[in-house]
Amino acid sequence: MLNRKLLAAAVGAGALLAATSFARADEAYIPLISKGFQHQFWQAVKSGAEQAAKAEKVKITFEGPETEAMVDKQIDMLSAALAKKPNALGFAALDSKAAIPLLKKAQSEHIPVIAFDSGVDSDIPLTTCATDNIAAAALAADKMASMIGDSGEVGVIVHDQTSRTGIDRRDGFLNEMKTKHPKIKIVSVQYGGGDHLKSAEIAKAMIEANPNLKGIFGANEGSAEGAAIGVKESGKKLVLIGYDSGKEQKEDINSGLMAGAITQNPVGIGKCVVESAVKALKGEKLPAKVDTGFYWYDKSNMNDPKIAAVLYD
Amino acid sequence: MTMQSDAAALAGEGRTSGLRARIFGPMALQKLLAFASLILLLAFFSFASPAFMQIDNLLGILQATAVDGVLAIASTFVIITGGIDLSVGTLMTFTAVICGVFLTYWHLPMWTGIIAAVATGAMCGTISGTLTAKMKIPPFIATLGMMMLLKGLSLVVSADKPIYFNDTENFYMISQDSLIGYVLPSVPVPNAVLILFLLAISGSIVLNRTALGRYTFALGSNEEAVRLSGVNVDRWKIAIYGLGGAICGVAGLLIASRLNSAQPALGQGYELEAIAAVVIGGTSLSGGSGTILGTIIGAFIMSVLTNGLRIMSVAQEWQIVVTGLIIILAVYADILRRKKS
Numbered sequence: 001m002l003n004r005k006l007l008a009a010a011v012g013a014g015a016l017l018a019a020t021s022f023a024r025a026d027e028a029y030i031p032l033i034s035k036g037f038q039h040q041f042w043q044a045v046k047s048g049a050e051q052a053a054k055a056e057k058v059k060i061t062f063e064g065p066e067t068e069a070m071v072d073k074q075i076d077m078l079s080a081a082l083a084k085k086p087n088a089l090g091f092a093a094l095d096s097k098a099a100i101p102l103l104k105k106a107q108s109e110h111i112p113v114i115a116f117d118s119g120v121d122s123d124i125p126l127t128t129c130a131t132d133n134i135a136a137a138a139l140a141a142d143k144m145a146s147m148i149g150d151s152g153e154v155g156v157i158v159h160d161q162t163s164r165t166g167i168d169r170r171d172g173f174l175n176e177m178k179t180k181h182p183k184i185k186i187v188s189v190q191y192g193g194g195d196h197l198k199s200a201e202i203a204k205a206m207i208e209a210n211p212n213l214k215g216i217f218g219a220n221e222g223s224a225e226g227a228a229i230g231v232k233e234s235g236k237k238l239v240l241i242g243y244d245s246g247k248e249q250k251e252d253i254n255s256g257l258m259a260g261a262i263t264q265n266p267v268g269i270g271k272c273v274v275e276s277a278v279k280a281l282k283g284e285k286l287p288a289k290v291d292t293g294f295y296w297y298d299k300s301n302m303n304d305p306k307i308a309a310v311l312y313d
Numbered sequence: 314m315t316m317q318s319d320a321a322a323l324a325g326e327g328r329t330s331g332l333r334a335r336i337f338g339p340m341a342l343q344k345l346l347a348f349a350s351l352i353l354l355l356a357f358f359s360f361a362s363p364a365f366m367q368i369d370n371l372l373g374i375l376q377a378t379a380v381d382g383v384l385a386i387a388s389t390f391v392i393i394t395g396g397i398d399l400s401v402g403t404l405m406t407f408t409a410v411i412c413g414v415f416l417t418y419w420h421l422p423m424w425t426g427i428i429a430a431v432a433t434g435a436m437c438g439t440i441s442g443t444l445t446a447k448m449k450i451p452p453f454i455a456t457l458g459m460m461m462l463l464k465g466l467s468l469v470v471s472a473d474k475p476i477y478f479n480d481t482e483n484f485y486m487i488s489q490d491s492l493i494g495y496v497l498p499s500v501p502v503p504n505a506v507l508i509l510f511l512l513a514i515s516g517s518i519v520l521n522r523t524a525l526g527r528y529t530f531a532l533g534s535n536e537e538a539v540r541l542s543g544v545n546v547d548r549w550k551i552a553i554y555g556l557g558g559a560i561c562g563v564a565g566l567l568i569a570s571r572l573n574s575a576q577p578a579l580g581q582g583y584e585l586e587a588i589a590a591v592v593i594g595g596t597s598l599s600g601g602s603g604t605i606l607g608t609i610i611g612a613f614i615m616s617v618l619t620n621g622l623r624i625m626s627v628a629q630e631w632q633i634v635v636t637g638l639i640i641i642l643a644v645y646a647d648i649l650r651r652k653k654s
Contacts, residue, residue: 031626037629059626061626061628062629063623063629064629066582067578067581067582068578069576069578069579069580069581070579070582071572071574071576071579072380072568072571072572072576072579075571075572076373076376076377076619076620077623079370079373079376079377080370080373080620080623080624081623082369083364083365083367083369083370083373083624084362084364084624084626085364095475095572095574095576097477097573097574098571098572098573098574101489
């Protein structure tokens, strides 16, 4: 008999939830299936999407698996999202190939698909909202060059050599140095897996091996924060430039240990997805790719509201 | 305690004696309770959202249950012995990776990959069983070690990258094609679900009709008594863990075929979902009692809940909260029922 009470309570609670989900049934519905949801980066994407949804008067939901390894769970989310007969769909694929059958289904049902973050390896998405990592890393190279007087030795610590972001940030930095700052010599490119400790050891070894080293570029949060630890432990003064944000990185910039860093614009990514979807629903043409932008930040502009909005702990 | 265990063992023996007892006995009541909850969930969600009771969505739920359900069957055997297997998720991944090595790296025919996956599963399960039975490492620790070991090995063997089955044209069919769809084109139930049900039926037969099944219950009820009656307890225990491992190999094939790739970083966390399904299905974590049917219903309760909350667009944070509450409620209801009977 107690079971009945429990069930009644559950049904009651559920009915409340149901009521909220019915409330705005007449608005266009756009689910966003992301690569994650509890990381600060994805929360920032979500808040951007929510802002745009409010402005455009559409309803969105934002979901992503708990880890970036859970490819099958993401497919289940995509499948449930399609069952809701959405007007459009935002999707950041963990594995493009695994999602193709469902994306084809979306296409056959004339649901416009907008890709975001690293995008989808297919021509189904109408556009992709992502950071131009090559251009962003080139900006880091320019900043480095101006701070070390456009000549000298520089080292690079990258998170990995296989991921799209790793490759783009490394090549963007190296190519910019080669073409625009020929007097700067890249003495070493090392991979630390985005691991703080490993990156710290790499930084220390780089400093030992190259006594004239003037600067280090860390290509993601872990690489940059690790490099900062390495530089601090070695006791040497050099120009350190990071990527993304994070509590430690922000503190390092405030204390002067790090000269500055590049931040992506996760809020802008979220806005772009919803705005592109709305445009697609109105039948407007979309560009193949939207660069959602990136910013250079350092001690001087960290508290600027525009910058502070895209930084996270 | 002993009285209770003996009673459970007797119930286990009694199961084989009569159809009547199976339908109206206490185990049947448990199934009924879980089944009623499942029906209630289905009714509730179809009332809450018109998108829920659509054939496409129901097929989606079935597909989503296949892998978790198979892992839950593997866990049921081990849990009935009073043990636990935390390695089922990463073992599934490891068998998928081994299958990828056979088919994509070595270009061998598809059937070798299938055998390799199941055999790898059985072998790893046997190792877990040996660690517990012969070396007396508690199953929680032994399989925790295996979980991490296999996770690492999957990454090592695949060099951290997914292995795609592009060279094996028909590999996707294992999960994604629909034999039922050829007969009944309007309900193309994916093969993965067919495999889940076939495995559930054969698992039930093994559990209720064979010596291995009887010893599974007996070990969970009173291992010492079984030992004292001259049975080679270790051998049976190793066999049960081995069987669980082989079933994980099937799960590995299903997930690899569904994603058309072996994703090496996947797997951790799946063991907990499997355990939740087993427990919701009325199998006691202290061993000695349980059914495969209950486990399957438990797995469906989990996946219907996940899907239904998604269809209702409940915020993801709250989905997790609700799922946790339902697990606690389900198990508490079971405890109340046991007290009464």
